[in-house]
Amino acid sequence: MSDERLIRKIVIVGGGTAGWMTAALLASVLSKAGQCRVELVESDDIGTVGVGEATIPPIVAFNRMLGLDEHEFMRETRATFKLGIEFRDWGRLGHSYFHPFGKFPDGPDLLPFHQMWLRARQTGDQTPLDDYSIAWRLARHGRFCRPAADARSLLSRVGYAYHFDAGLYAAHLRKHAEGMGVARTEGRIVEVRQHPESGFILGVRLEDGREVGGDFFVDCSGFRGLLIEETLKAGFEDWQHWLPCDRAYAVPTERKGPLRPYTQSTAHEAGWQWRIPLQHRTGNGHVFSSAYMSEQLALDRLVQNLDAPALAEPRLIRFRAGRRRKAWDKNCVAIGLSSGFLEPLESTSIHFVQDAIFQLLINFPDRSCDPLFAAEYNRCIQESYERARDFVILHYKLNERTDAPMWRHTAEMTVPDAIQERIEHYRASGRVHVQDQVELFSRASWLAVLNGQLLQAERIDPLAQMYDAARFKPLLGGLRGLIDDAARAQMSHEAYIEQYCLAPNVNGPL
């Protein structure tokens, strides 16, 4: 390929979490080649969405790719560890379960572990699935440890992610990206210039008349999609019929009680409330459906359920579940909220950013932006959005809450075939058909939610049925004891943070 066709300058529009994640990773890859500059444009006046504090395990690998020191990153973003999510009142009022990160133990021969557990249940064993998750036992005892390297250890089954302050994470990445040569331009974009024939984006004009041009543009401008939608009209696929929540009130509160190494999600009549512990404060929010609850009532419900004084006025954020039909169009890729959104129930949005940057690097174009590359990129992004969407829908579909109209509606709605098939398989055999290593949410995650949302396996795997259940009972009892002992032997989450990654003035001003 001749050099003239290579992309020499990439412009990133937006400096929220998506913009700075993109800038940091592109810079660290492109700076090695030394042929392509990266410039990021953001507007302090417009600001960022200001939420997005809970993550999922792949973020650990993302930070590692950037070469971030984990403890320094945690100090700077006032982060805590996250071992999973506790769901309260989701299956039915008064019931709770845990979606743990990591894996359950192995089962006998080729049988998954949970088939052994289901077999024991047929003969009266009442122990919950959660008891067999090392991440949950750690979480419940307020402990934390990293996954053990030795695959024979139960602790090798731990997975973890972080809770962090989104603004501080963007600032941390900005420092990193600028250190690798990313140029930052502050200013409000008022016009997007396109090539009159091809429609390719040529540059953006700022309020003060300056112009920023480039060969390739990454739209990280948030929900509005300044380039991808307002300019290129890529279109939006709406998923509100499956995911009715369309608003959230968010508010930080004073830090209270010990730092829990997990997110809490409590279902309300028309949505759910998150609680995310950070070193210096707690993040809270009420995600709700405006079709089933007024904004005032949603705000009241949030405030009633706070466990500590608020540090700011609650803020209303409106959104729509769905995805951009073409996340890549012409010479523009949308990354972050501009490319689509799923409510933060399973903390997927920051992951979509990471996934999109990897896909962009895999399909990196030259200046012609071959539509073939864009088509492949769009196919991959669509697939990962839809898989994550299905996992989130599952929480709504499987519920026994007859107390409120939204829950009755979601329990009765028709869901995409892929979800219905998984539900039917679990019911018919206890099998969970998920491609581990390919899908974002593993078999362990689907199992935790299928079972946690109270779906009963009416029959189990015929191979498991052949085993003598009496043989499993002592095995399961021994396993529970080992898991509990291993969890109790670890440091408390708080002591871990204090020893390795406590922010210096954690009680000081934000």
Ligand code: FAD
């Ligand atoms: P934004 O943060 O909105 O940034 C947009 C950027 O574009 C800003 O810098 C802005 O200044 C710039 N911009 C816009 N217009 C212009 C213009 N005209 N000129 C110049 N600059 C401009 N994700 C998770 O993974 N975990 C969570 O727990 C989570 N919780 C969430 C809770 C809620 C209620 C919501 C709504 C989202 C949540 N998310 C969560 C999603 C997460 O917040 C976003 O994915 C993440 O913050 C990335 O946002 P962004 O950078 O795409 O957009």
